[in-house]
Amino acid sequence: MTTYADLPQSRPNWFVRAESWMDERGKGAWIAAMVLGFILFWPVGLAILAYMLWGRKFSMSKGCRMRARSGLAMTRSTGNSAFDAYRAETLRRLEEEQDAFQAFLERLRDAKDKAEFDQFMSDRARKSQRQDDEAVDA
Template identity: 65%
Template sequence: MSTIAAPASVPARQGWFSRTEAWLDNKGKGAWIAAAILGLIFFWPIGLAILAYMIWSKRMFNTSCGSRRMSPKFTAMRSSGNTAFDAYKNETLRRLEEEQQNFEAFLERLREAKDKAEFDQFMDDRAKAAKETRENEDA
């Protein structure tokens, strides 16, 4: 099975949509139009979705889709030519990614704690309601 390789400027950790978008941008406006036409031929809602996306993102009216290749999210991975700066940049990006992962783990623990507290409250209320019902039936 062969896979389509993402352009060198696209980080591998991006999703399939971002990789596909970057690949089509590298090929130019003709690739976007061909994708829309093929989408219309094979399954018309996909073709309409591609056309709507092209209009919404202003790809339809730009002179070239390739101008989007130099967006900041792609230039962060390029080498500047200065090895000291590149080492500093890579270390800073690694540290920021680690901080982001730690923060996301913290948020997950926070959500789990909140869910547990809500569930415990629900179970306490349910037990209290059952106890009151039994006491009313006994009286």
């Protein structure tokens, strides 16, 4: 990352100076500038947010990347066969419960759809019967 001190001796433009100043103060300064930009004039805040995202001001740190990858570690062996067996059994049981719950939700949706359709058909039949009765009375 280039800081103001690393720049050539010629006076850099205001944007480079501001960026260096913000970088020296850390992510908190960038967040404060973005919030202030949104408060003062929302396009300024949006521009700062876009610059932070596309300028990689908020790229994931090593700790974040490791936590993001920890989901993949669930399939790896820990070296403890008893724990690995317990984990495999628990995951299998949870998958079965999830499948059963999904099937329950599907049955629930089907029952609701059938009830709505039956209600529609009975309303339609009553409306048709009323029209027939009115036609006979006329």
